Amino acid sequence: MGELRLMKGNEALAEAAIRAGTDGYFGYPITPQSEVIEYLMAEKPHERTGMVVLQAESEVASINMLYGGGGTGKKVMTSSSSPGISLMQEGLSYMAGGEIPCIVANIVRGGPGLGDIQPAQSDYFQSVKGGGHGDYRLPVLAPASVQEMSDFVPIAYELAFKYRTPVLIVSDGLIGQMMEKVELFDQMPRLTDEEINEKYPWGTNGKPKGQERRILTSLDLDPHKLEKHNFKLQEKYRTIEENEVQYELIDCEDAEYIIVAYGSSARISQKAVQLAREEGIKVGILRPITLWPFPKNAIDELVVGGVKGFLSVEMSAGQMVEDVKLTVRERTKVDHFGRYGGVIHSPEEVLEALKSKIIGG
Amino acid sequence: MSDIAIVDIIKPENLVYEKTKLMTDKTLSYCPGCGHGTAHRLMMEVVGELGQENDTVGVAPVGCSVLAYEFMNVDMQEAAHGRAPAVATAIKRLWPGKMVFTYQGDGDLAAIGTAETIHACNRGEQIVIVFINNGIYGMTGGQMAPTTLPQMKTSTSPYGRDIQTMGNPLKITELVAQLPGTYYVTRQSVQSPAAARKAKRAIKKAFQNQLDGKPGLSFVEIVSNCNSGWKMEPVQSNEWMEENMFPYYQLGDIKVDGKLL
CATH class of the missing domain: 3.40.50.970 (Thiamin diphosphate (ThDP)-binding fold, Pyr/PP domains)
Incomplete structure (x- = not known):
């Protein structure tokens, strides 16, 4: 330890x-x-x-x-x-x-x-x-x-x-x-x-003896070359999307409703889930650990599994909810709840929003 | 002489000058008559003469010399506009044994990058800054620079720089010389062989200071021409520079060994 x-x-x-x-x-x-x-x-x-x-x-x-x-x-x-x-x-x-x-x-x-x-x-x-x-x-x-x-x-x-x-x-x-x-x-x-020179031969820390110099730049005035560079970047982003998604599922096994929340909102939502379950509402949390790449597949599996609605809980006017909607594609209900401008929502507020916007909404 | 063929003359024993080894074979992108090429060459001669080819990292700016890394045959990074001194700061702090320099124009160093310039100088970063001052934004097509002279016409001061509304030309070199963090501050030019030789001595002194671990930053301004931006023939632009730029930006050392002259 x-x-x-x-x-x-x-x-x-x-x-x-x-x-x-x-x-x-x-x-x-x-x-x-x-x-x-x-x-x-x-x-x-x-x-x-x-x-x-x-x-x-x-x-x-x-x-x-x-x-x-x-x-x-x-x-x-x-x-x-x-x-x-x-x-x-x-x-x-x-x-x-x-x-x-x-x-x-x-x-x-x-x-x-x-x-x-x-x-x-x-x-x-x-x-x-x-x-x-x-x-x-x-x-x-x-x-x-x-x-x-x-x-x-x-x-x-x-x-x-x-x-x-x-x-x-x-x-x-x-x-x-x-x-x-x-x-x-x-x-x-x-x-x-x-070790740095061995692992990262691209590092510009003094041209190695008998080798070509290294250049770090984001400039290429030839649009076709720059497009090629962009293709390479996009390929890299696809690889990251395929391999690096991280998320946590909390109480989702029997959940009929899912709160999608990260960071502090995920912590607050854990208490909201506890309150909800005391009332017999089966709700779980999908906590994205990587915000990008976004856990699209995890959400998709929950939709396919029959989840009745998603509430995106964020301390914002509703930003991540757009990515949840893009993934759910209107197959089930999606809404947002959150206090913002520096105000932190309470677990009770989260539960109330779940009831009014998703369950009863 | 007419009986002797060129091939008979070009022999190693007759060699008095050769292409700078640390300049690449890439054709310079600068306008014919511009001082940038000479400044590049002098710097790369110095790096070579000091035996630092494998231990030097350069930082290129945004401006006409944005592609300096295409011509200088050492490890190079291309910085965002004005940020070269911050970029160089980290390289030197993390690789204190390497020689680190920035190469910046007047818009880059004295307008958008003023904060980075002043603070790198004030912290006394052990780097070399080579500052090319041609009083204009060359790359973007001849707009007014912080160093544009009063009444000088540019594309954004088409009736001449009105100091009442457009401010005064900034003598940033005198400004940084006031900071305790600068060890060597000088202003040079490269428009003639004699001037270039003097400038090379200054550049060498600046790099030698860094190599010797002298406490502080070495700052070399090179007052240069921009015949295209000034809309002049190259020779005429150098004459105009001597007549108009030099009286305002006076050549010579300003601070040596940490002491103002």
Whole structure:
């Protein structure tokens, strides 16, 4: 058993970054995720593993530091919250185009605009539909506990390097700020420069003797060549869709109704399911762990299995519900419930919405 | 002389100059008469002379030199517009033993990338920034740059730059020289063999500083021409540069060994 600690979600993310063998963290403070860089600065990871931590002048600089560092084959990571993540969209698009691995954690807060500093899930569209310009997708992991804030870091690196892509960890201010027991995984060694060169020969860290130089760019002025590059990217996205979907089914064996919820909403919905079952309503939860690729097949199987309705519970005005609808294709009832703008729904509200919008609706 | 064939002259013992080894064979995409090609060559000569071919990472900008990575035969990354100093910061921090440089134009470095430029300089990142200042946006077709001179005509200042409404030309090189994080700041040009030789010495000093682990960033501005954007013949553009750009952007060292001159 790993080391047990009581930690905030943001702290667990930071500790996991050190333990996952991150080479460089580049970040900029923003509520409700500032504990990440505060923890890292206090922890002196340079002394523990040699990891570099740098406070950048902006989120724009942070994401471009990831471009530079990730482009050399190093493990790099940043974290921010919604307005800061908006500033990073240019960089994410460039990194998707240049196929540069990295982790970007978004501790989502209420929006639009400066919004507020309370938890929200209203960055779903931005996370799974692109965010920046151009045809690209990013794998998105959605932790629902402090434990997963830690566990998902090495998983995200694995995906990032396997597919040479930025990977998003999309959490929210509730999970970032709350304290839970977490079992930390053991320290993983940082790769040596020689190991990096062996594993990632594309890394631009100095032309190897007697070999061609390496170039990292997202530019190709020849439209036919750029289309070919896009074909390659799309092929990669199809592979990810086929192989990397992750989800959890909770109480779905006998369920007549399904709540689709991720992150904090999945936690709240667990209590709503308990209340519903006390009243004899058979309801379960499908929790997407990867928001993209979206667990379409799992939803499809539930539809085929005779589920009478789906309620997408999100702390947003209804974003993920569009993907649920696209999958269900009007074969059964789908609706959305959620408080937003930083307001967190209660289990009672979720149960009430299930009754009014799906069961009685 | 007329009796001697060319093949008799081209012999190793007569060789005084050869193609820069660290320039690729790709034809330069720059307009004939432009200073970019000379600046590229000088930098790659320096990297070669310092024996850093296998230990150098360059960062190209957005602008005319967006394709610099096609010509410079070292490992290269192409950065988003203005972000090269942030990109280079991480490369150097994560590979402190490597030589890292950015190559940026005036729009890239002194307009959209001002924050990244100032903060990389202020942190004293041990990188080299080579800044090509031709007072115009060349690649997009000759629009006004932060360094465009007063009354200078561009496609977005067609009646000349009115400093009352369009601001003053930004002397960002003098600005970064004020920051404790810069170790060497100089302004050069490459329009003549004599100027190019001086510029090469400056570039070499900048890279040598990094190689020696000198504390701080080395910043080399090269005032250059843009004959196409300025709508002039190449020779005329160099004369115009000497008469108009040099009085405003005065050549020479501004800060050496961490001390303002």
